[in-house]
Amino acid sequence: MELLNQIAENIDEFLWGVPMILILLGTHIFMTVRTKFIQRKTLKAIKLSVTKDPDVDGDISPFQALTTALASTIGTGNIIGVGTAIALGGAGAVLWCWLTGVFGIATKYAESLIAVKYRVKTKDGKMQGGAMYAIERGLHPKISGKKRSMKWLAILFAVFAALASFGIGCGVQTNAISSIMDSTFNPNGELKLNLFGSEVSTVALISGIIVAICVALVIFGGIKAISKVCEKLVPFMAIMYVVGCVIILIMNSDVLWQTVCTIVSSAFSPAAVGGGLVGSGVMLAARYGVARGLFSNESGMGSAPIVASAAQSRNPVRQAMISATGTFWDTVVVCLMTGLVIVSSCIKNPQIDTVSVEGGKLTSAAFAQIPVIGTPILVVGIVLFAFSTILGWSYYGERCIEYLFGRKGVLPYKLIFVAVLLITPITALDFVWTMSDIFNALMALPNIIAVIALSPVIVKETNYYLYGKRLDEFDKTPIPVVDK
Incomplete structure (x- = not known):
């Protein structure tokens, strides 16, 4: 296991080096410029997100689509991920994470536009879309003028995304749930049992079983069942968590300005100066800030x-x-609040170990400042965030499997997905996080290629509908029917 972990860490370090940071931030900035700073239309987009649009093709409402996407993004990345970024990259990682979100709004807009534009419909009327269809159809020789088909790139994306669903969307989340439940109800580690020759936490195992059952009850109902749960769950859990953050920030109001200064100065610290909150070096701060920012807002x-x-x-x-508002809510708001909460708490309570402690424990220490209800808010928040992320990612993986193998691959995928939920609660968290980072990077590359290659289409559509003031106009382009 140690050897596997070392190999995975080496691959992760290679993928998330300078090139990936430049590719992601470069794409975010490029699309920001190409879309004429689409971020300035965020308030208008928020209004559209709660406006029904029923008389058009589609399986779910725009708000249900947003909350399902938010379900998969507002998760452990906002709580444990931000804490991990600070623990490994210093306080400056918060700024890099936030900047990734601000500029990432443009990329989320761009990738969603081409996904909807090039979506297809099954014979029974269900919509299918995503980067794989955008690549296959948008970069098809007849449309793009290229000599060769790019379907191989679409297949690569679907493969990497399906694998990622078992990591970022399944393993990390159920591991987080079992870990927080174990530390809450089995703090001394006394409740153990022998499983296949290894001692495992009874609480962690039971947590995994309960999560697997609950997830199975929802995901076998399809996208409509998933979206209905997410529509109710996401607003509740987000408001509850944000209220907890606001309470802590009010308690730490006397050090808020110092917190902001520490985050900004640490983000551009040229070299490591003793570790901890200050001085982890600009590359470490950028690497972990960008990586966790992508993990969080996707x-x-x-x-x-x-x-x-x-x-x-x-x-x-x-x-x-x-x-695109999903990235705004997830990173620009929630991740920033988590970062401010952790850094301000560490400044106000110097006894909190920012060098050797795990990232998740930094968040736990911060919320423990709220008497009585602080820890329960965090525990419930992590459980709900992680559970909703599992639901959203199960749909992503299902669509990718259906693209690769047709409907016959969906049931086996769901069964394997549920099985992974049972296994990962007793798996090393560090290894699961590392593998998630790897698959995130691998699926991002084909998608980024599609966004850049189809940027002229994105600009044309944006100029016509948004800047041409035709947002209420119907796109009359026929949606192809596929035999899947």
């Missing part, structure tokens, strides 16, 4: 556009704007 990964393609929307730009 801009550039091509995941959220899969569910955006199922939404009822009269034109691609309208739904793309709604989808």
Whole structure:
């Protein structure tokens, strides 16, 4: 296991080196410029997200599509991921994470636009879309003028995304649930049992079984069941968590300015100066900030556009704007609040170990400042965030499997997905996180290629519908029917 972990860490370090940071941030900035700073339309997009658009093709409402996408993004990345970024990259990682979100809004908009524009429909009327269809159809020789088909790139994306669903969308989340339940109800580690020659936590195992059962009850009902649960769950859990963050920030108000200064100065610290909150070096801060920012908001990964393609929307730009608000809520708001909470708490309570402690424990220490209800808010938040992420990613993986193997592959995928939920609660968390980072990077690359290659289409559609003031206009382009 140690050897596997070392190999995975080496691959992770290679993938998330300078090139990947430049590719992601470069794409975010490039699409920001190409879309004429689409971020300034965020308030309008938020209004559209709660506006029904029923008289058009689609399986679910725009708001259900957004909350399902948010379900998969507002998760452990916002709580444990931000804490991990700070523990490994210093306070400066918060700024890099936030900047990834601000500029990432443009990339989320772009990838969602092409996913909706090039979506297809099955014979029974269900929508199918995502980066794989955008690559296959948008970069088809007859449309793009290229000599060769890029379907191989679409297949690569679907493979990497399906594998990622077992990591970022399944393993990390159920591991987080079991870990927080174990530390809460089995703090001394006394409740153990022998399983296949190894001692495992009874609480962690039971937690995994309960999660697997609950997830199975939802995901076998399809996208409509998933979206209905997410529509109710996401607003509740987000508001509850944000309220907890606001309470802590009020308690730490006397050090908030110092917190902001520490985050900004640490983000551009040229070299490591003793570790901890200050001085981890600009590369470490950027690496972990960008990596956790992507893990949290998934801009550039091509995941959220899969569910955006199922939404009822009269034109691609309208739904793309709604989808882009997911990055705003996830990173620009929630991740920033988590970062401010952790850094301000560490400044106000110097006894908190920021060098050797695990990232998740930094968040736990911060919420423990709220008497009585602080820890329960965090525990419930992690459980709900992780559970909703599992639901959203199960749909992403299902769509990718259906693209690769047709309907016959869906049932085996769901059974394997549930089985992974049972296994990962007793698996090393570090290894699961590392593998998740690897698959995130691998699925992002084909998607980024599609976004850049189809940027002229994105610009044309944006100019016509958004800047041409035609957001209410219906796109009359026929949606192809596929035999899947």
